[in-house]
Amino acid sequence: MGCGRIRLPSYINIDIMTDKSADLLADLRQLPFADGSVDFVYSCAAIEHFGRREWVGVVREWARVLKPGASLRLSTADFSAAVERYREAGNVDELLGLLIGGQKDDYDWHGMIFDFRNLAAGLVDAGFRDVRRYDWRETDIGKAGIDDFSQAYLPHMDKTNGRLMMLNVEATRA
Secondary structure (H helix, E strand, O other), rough: OOOOOOOOOOOEEEEEEOOOOOOOOOOOOOOOOOOOOEEEEEEEOOHHHOOOOHHHHHHHHHHHHHEEEEEEEEEEEEEEHHHHHHHHHHHHHHHHHHOOOOOOOOOOOOOOOHHHHHHHHHHHHOOOOEEEEOOOHHHHHHHHOOOHHHOOOOOOOOOOEEEEEEEEEEEEOO
16 A cells, blocks of 8 residues: 555555556555455555544555455554654754655655554554554565565664664554
8 A cells, every 4th residue: 555666566556646666546545445355455654644634544444445354564654763763863854754754746745643552543443453563574575675664764774773763563454
């Protein structure tokens, strides 16, 4: 969901922009799938593009298309990590893209920030249960060596000593 320029093999890559790597052009708020017809949803760096009054409705739509018991894997900017990084480095400039988006086009703006508590509460409200963090290294994407934003660190690309800046969670469709 919201694949951007990263194309994942064996996934149906969905985006609203025509110049991206999408297999399917669609608005993530209204998916062209039947109720309970999807086995798995992965969304990386997309949910923060929806506003604070809209995002729960978006994940509710994702719950609609998922089969009961199926999983949602979601990665979004982690506000708690951003606060800690700012306390360490004192450099707001390195956090701007994470917090407000790249602002390269009409869709590249962030309308919401998350920590685990508010993300988990919204997911439960949208019809999910068992919300938990996941380690990107243990996913099919991580094991395949595909570098997506779920692996965003500061300092940039320092996956050994840096701070993971993404909130990576999985949840089960109730």
